[in-house]
Amino acid sequence: MKKVKLEVKNITKRFGDLLAVNNVSFEVYEGETFTLLGPSGCGKTTTLRIIAGLEKPDKGRVFIGGRDVTDVPPRERNVCLVFQEYAVFPHMTVYDNIAFGLKARKEPEELIARRVREVAELLGLTSVLNTKASKVGLSEKQRIALGRCLVVEPEILLLDEPLTLADAKIRETMRRELRRLQRELKITMIYVTHDQLEAMMLSDRIAVMNAGRLLQVGTPREIYEKPKNLFVAYFIGSPTINLIEGKLVRKDGKLVLEKEGLVLDATKLLEEAKGVGKIIGREIVIGIRPEDIQIDPSGHGVWKGEVELFEVSGDQLIVHIKLAEETKIRAMAPFSLRLRTGDIVGVAINPDKVHVFDRKTGERIDLLSIGEA
Template identity: 40%
Template sequence: MASIELQAVEKWFGTIQVIKGVDLKIEEGEFIIFVGPSGCGKSTLLRMIAGLEETSRGKIFVGDRDATSEPPSKRGLAMVFQSYALYPHMSVRDNVGFALKAAGEPKEVIAQKVDEAAHVLKLTDYMDRRPKDLSGGQRQRVAIGRSIVRDPTAFLFDEPLSNLDAALRVEMRYELAKLHRSLASTMIYVTHDQVEAMTLADRIVVLEAGKIAQVGSPKELYERPGNLFVAQFIGSPKMNVIPATAVGLGETAKDFGVRPEHITIVPAGQGDIDGVVDVVEYLGADTYVIIDIENGAGQMTIRDLGDAAHQPGEKVGLKFAEGRTHLFDADGLAIR
């Protein structure tokens, strides 16, 4: 286990710069998640840490060691890919232990490490099966087990759950959280799924166009976004944003933001702003009410109780929770 530090790292593909001077310190044992829209550079940055992509400029440290020019095999890192990349003709036991066998480890050492990994990942009953006889979640656990036996300095995960169905993703999130607690290893994880980021990460790194938009705990990013991009990227449904002038706050701010759960529907004329119900989406425990704001200021989504009774065309007022609103300047930076 070791810390990993990026110092002003850049990545160029010819004349195109995809990573634009990233500085980041990842502490020992920390679970860090890279999120951002497609093309923001999150997988490229992970591959640079792994050594699978050359670092054009800057430095990468693994512990106290400058690993910038080291090949992947020398960095002591283990990478788990989106595809399981298992050997179909080998048993689970042989797949998990393959890297140790290739490295010439004694058979008794391989057996011990494979059995320990199988116990941690609940694969003990499947060790003699082949990959085709396993579910998607079990195959992903085998791929993780293959990394565990190497006792790496850190684990790197590149969208490992994206091939799983919704139910298995929930199960594997739970398993990964438990795995991190039991191993206490440094983990860096790339995903486009913010639910994975919010539930798994110690800290989230939000990337935008090759730069870090903000770094912080899930709670920090959700409650105190530093800019408009993070405010609308983190959270589902996303933060409502309308012109600040629509709520009488346009002197220093350009945009006003408030999350769907921080709005209460009240009778028209009794809130901070009025609107007309456009769409009502019943989801069971919650109902999302989409409101057309008066004077053409845009739309807002309100998260209400599941049994809330609202009808399209109904005129309502919206009351914003005190201390839960956000203002952004003309550059998209948070004012408060």
């Protein structure tokens, strides 16, 4: 059994008319990295500040290690928050910055010195301990802010978009370092980011938020493979998932998606799926990730289409294919695939990789779990 370290129960927070956090509940296990992921303004920081005790929820409770801390002041919660703008004192040395929390607690000098040195070692700051914080680089500042938290050994480390200000290369290194550190120290960490790739790389579990609501909690794999609704499907994955909408109908022995007079044959995608009978006549959205589509230059596959455009993405190509006037999809292809715009190609898709959503509610429809009577 995993031990629950933090429980957030039905948290609601308003700022005037704005519902910043709307009835959010989740649990974080001891030693895991749990990420709040969502677009800017969705309520991540507010949720984190409520956990830290810097903000009081209008409704709901927060439990840390089983204790109800909703009315406990921040400094008695034993959590530490690293902000987006690192609060580093520029005129103090790196040593004094890291030692800050322990000095405030009036810990003995030898203990402070030992802990600061341990943390500096861990974060690669030993060589700059006597340097003024204003003189070090961004990556060091980031680590100082982290060090100031680690040194007081909080029960939970809260990180609010700590990498957003760094450039791409530093982010990559810091991401790896954070993961290593978290594993090494087995800290319980709540990480906030709007960057889905970062969340996928760092997290044991992710909570996807939008407009104050928590939409789905799961491992990166669960969220990628079984998005609970259209928002999660679209937010996770790069390039974004292809979405094709229409009313699913049977026509001349075929299963087709109909929309404004346009018809797309979906027989090969859906006919084998158990439970498909239950969604006939319904407005649905089909989701297919670009990486789940294979291009067949000889024209075989579920559909045929015309190559419209390429984009280079690392060692892959993102190929835009026009299936019909209004229906275009993107597929990933190896760089070595020789294609030209205007080529007619086949599009092969494994039916198991097709996601189906209800168009009105946006909720995922699990065809296998519906089960045809």
